[in-house]
Amino acid sequence: MFMRLRPAPLYLALFSALTATTSQAADPAWVDPAVASVNQDVIALRHTIHQHPELGNLEFKTAALVAEQLKALNIDVRTQVGKTGVVGVLKGGLPGPVVALRADMDALPVKELTGLSFASKASGIRQGKTVPVMHACGHDTHTAMLLGAAKVLAQHRDQVRGTVVFLFQPAEEGAADVDEFQSDTLIGAQAMIRDGALDSPKVEAIFGVHVMAGYPTGHLYYKAGTVLNSSDAFRISLKGRQTHGSAPWSGVDPIVASSAVIGGLQTLVSRRVDLSQGMGVISVGTLNGGSAANIIPETVEMTGTIRSNNATIRDTLLKEMPPMVQGISNAYGTEAKLVVANIAPVTRNDPSLTEAMIPALERAAPGKVHALTSSLSPSEDFSYYAQKVPGLFVFLGATPEDQDMSKAANNHSPYFTADDATLATGVKAHVQFVLNYPDRADKS
Structure with a gap:
């Protein structure tokens, strides 16, 4: 679903968002070393998930891997949420608000042509037909990054204010076992919401990160208000x-x-x-x-x-x-x-939440945070969460800076790749959302 039109030239379509003073953001000294310590594990997880992709509503092995990783961190886990979704709940050592971090787990019916050493050779059944399966939209990176953030936060839970809800969602790209034209069955974010993903505990704000080919590794992009199409x-x-x-x-x-x-x-x-x-x-x-x-x-x-x-x-x-x-x-x-x-409806970032989180983004990617000047053409069912609670959905560049951005294969291409070097920035962005949101909650 995350198919985009590349904006004309990248740096003309974006401008740097450095207006907020980074001193406002919480950035404990342990964050960078902690993110660095889990980086190789995150990369290994990403490779494993990429090599074994599963279609929407069929993410059984991916969900089992996620649940196993969370339980090993002593995070409370609920499975079979929204069919194959996983919800983890981490209670911090300090009082504070409840925030959610969301990653999607499903892959696409695409035959991988990247030539990566960990390329997918998998196939699956989509509405009765055998199809090739590939993580052609980066959901493998999303799942791995959120697991990395869970590990960092769990290792420092005594310094976490409030509660963190980790949402690992199925079927963002649609369900392989449901004909969308012949069923009113809820899938993806809607099914997660139906099954109480935002209610137990009651989530106050939600954050998501999506990798983007054709944008440089380690750079973060955001926009207040409308950010993606319906x-x-x-x-x-x-x-x-x-x-x-x-x-x-x-x-x-x-x-x-x-x-x-x-x-x-x-x-x-x-x-x-x-x-x-x-x-x-x-x-x-x-x-x-x-x-x-x-x-x-x-x-x-x-x-x-x-x-x-x-x-x-x-x-x-x-x-x-x-x-x-x-x-x-x-x-x-x-x-x-x-x-x-x-x-999916239009995806809108809550304006005040977006403004309040700019310092957190700047802590995650110093000097590499940019405001989008216009919304992007793809769509995302993150929009359903953002209709329920204030949400912020940001984008993470995934193409090495020394490459020609205009020649990078788009998300959903059989040649789509995401640079492993960008994963650490994604992990840190999730962590910084959790650490910085309580200050915003205190002021509201």
């Missing part, structure tokens, strides 16, 4: 009447109707929404129909995605799509069936 999927079936290709008048052509529907969908964005409020895009990703060149088929099916960085624009697109599809279909004499799957 995501909705759709499937449209058009039923006509099959006939010989030489006599189209004797049947009803769903292929011609489908082309009109695709064109009409684009006018929803260009003519139906107020684009001064934000952006929207409708993309058709699959179009299937027919079995021979000289036969007009009975049915055509298309699937696609709807994205927006504005809740009102999203609502308009979802409201206007059904009557438009039906109207065009009727005009061409076909029967239309439209199914929409709501995947």
